[in-house]
Amino acid sequence: MLRRYVVTAAAGLAATSFAAHGALAQDTIKIGLVQSLTGPLTAVGKQVMGGVNLYRQQHGDTVAGKKIELIVKDDTTVPDVAKRLAQELIVNDKVNILGTGITPATFAIAPLATQSKVPGVVMVSGTSSATERSPYFVRTSFTLGQQSGIIGEWAAKNGSKKVVIVQSDWAPGAEATQVFSDHFTKLGGQILDTLKVPLANPDFSPFLQRARDANPDTLFVFVPAGQAGLFAKQFIDRGLDKAGIKLIGPGDITDDDDLPRMSEAIIGTVTAGLYSAYHPSAVNKAYVEAFKKLNGFRPGFISLGGYDGMHVIYEALKKTNGNTDGEGLIAAMKGLKWESPRGPISIDPETRDIVQNIYIRKVEKRDGELYNVEFATFEAIKDPIKAAKK
Numbered sequence: 001m002l003r004r005y006v007v008t009a010a011a012g013l014a015a016t017s018f019a020a021h022g023a024l025a026q027d028t029i030k031i032g033l034v035q036s037l038t039g040p041l042t043a044v045g046k047q048v049m050g051g052v053n054l055y056r057q058q059h060g061d062t063v064a065g066k067k068i069e070l071i072v073k074d075d076t077t078v079p080d081v082a083k084r085l086a087q088e089l090i091v092n093d094k095v096n097i098l099g100t101g102i103t104p105a106t107f108a109i110a111p112l113a114t115q116s117k118v119p120g121v122v123m124v125s126g127t128s129s130a131t132e133r134s135p136y137f138v139r140t141s142f143t144l145g146q147q148s149g150i151i152g153e154w155a156a157k158n159g160s161k162k163v164v165i166v167q168s169d170w171a172p173g174a175e176a177t178q179v180f181s182d183h184f185t186k187l188g189g190q191i192l193d194t195l196k197v198p199l200a201n202p203d204f205s206p207f208l209q210r211a212r213d214a215n216p217d218t219l220f221v222f223v224p225a226g227q228a229g230l231f232a233k234q235f236i237d238r239g240l241d242k243a244g245i246k247l248i249g250p251g252d253i254t255d256d257d258d259l260p261r262m263s264e265a266i267i268g269t270v271t272a273g274l275y276s277a278y279h280p281s282a283v284n285k286a287y288v289e290a291f292k293k294l295n296g297f298r299p300g301f302i303s304l305g306g307y308d309g310m311h312v313i314y315e316a317l318k319k320t321n322g323n324t325d326g327e328g329l330i331a332a333m334k335g336l337k338w339e340s341p342r343g344p345i346s347i348d349p350e351t352r353d354i355v356q357n358i359y360i361r362k363v364e365k366r367d368g369e370l371y372n373v374e375f376a377t378f379e380a381i382k383d384p385i386k387a388a389k390k
């Protein structure tokens with residue numbers, strides 16, 4: 001069962017000939033979104049679509065005189081389904097732009113984007129190589145490396161010496177572990193053990209028991225959006241907080257989507273993340289208010305990939321005057337720079353990857369609710385795995 005979710009579609013591309021896209025004059029521009037709206041990562045799809053729908057509500061459905069049509073498909077958290085849906089969107093619906101979701105789905109869609117020259121905005125995947133899988137990909141989400149290196153150094157400089165890693169067992173988890181370990185051990189930290197938890201239907205309890213038995217001072221944890229609530233509950237149920245074991249990680253483990261329902265025992269958890277609903281800017285205050293009004297829940301970090309992804313698409317179309325030629329759109333997306341609710345961000349013209357601030361935050365109670373309160377900022381952070389390859 002599990003493998004269905006995590007195995008990427010390595011199989012060769014079906015021999016499909018793609019009709020010519022793009023340069024043709026047209027009145028409607030079609031955006032095909034393939035997102036996980038059901039299955040193990042439903043919470044991710046819900047957040048990313050919350051961001052997409054808010055952007056559209058605020059900015060309308062006409063750009064450069066062209067009507068923007070959204071076609072939304074549910075990949076059910078299965079990469080082969082994502083691939084089939086993307087193929088149908090390209091061949092049958094003749095979409096001009098794709099919006100991709102989680103890592104395995106994004107990997108499965110990459111060869112289709114390359115062959116058809118249909119640009120894809122990567123709205124969720126946090127795995128470094130996603131943008132290298134196709135020259136037609138631009139990322140508006142994040143990488144796990146961006147956050148994990150920074151928390152690794154912070155932990156080493158703030159009293160953590162012996163760490164056990166608990167990692168969701170798929171590509172972004174492997175990268176969180178790799179980059180955290182590099183940065184933490186370089187400053188003298190020691191990794192006692194790395195425990196890998198299945199992605200689908202996880203039970204963290206046995207792993208937490210093993211982690212506790214290893215007697216670390218700190219636990220570094222990566223679980224994907226949607227699993228933070230269950231993880232926090234099992235961490236507290238197993239008594240790791242009372243044992244004095246510090247909990248750290250990328251922002252996923254104190255996701256704003258789950259934080260309001262967590263126990264106050266999670267107060268004090270320090271993470272390095274790209275977004276907090278408590279980020280103190282006028283742009284963010286307006287975002288949180290409008291997002292809650294439209295969707296009925298607090299925006300989490302995943303929502304920004306959708307919201308900013310739509311911004312990239314709209315701004316690129318304005319620059320090309322509505323021309324949807326793939327190469328022209330990617331060129332127009334490169335180097336875009338703007339203020340997102342998460343803070344200032346840009347698209348690196350060299351790598352087509354997102355450059356963003358990473359904030360160190362601590363869970364605190366504010367206005368009667370739990371929030372990630374930012375207390376240090378690392379500006380304009382690039383993906384460290386790509387930077388190390390240079």
Ligand code: PHB
Pocket residue numbers: 044101102103104124125126127172223224225252
């Ligand atoms: C991913 O698809 O790479 C992904 C999804 C959810 C997360 C982190 C990474 O929280």
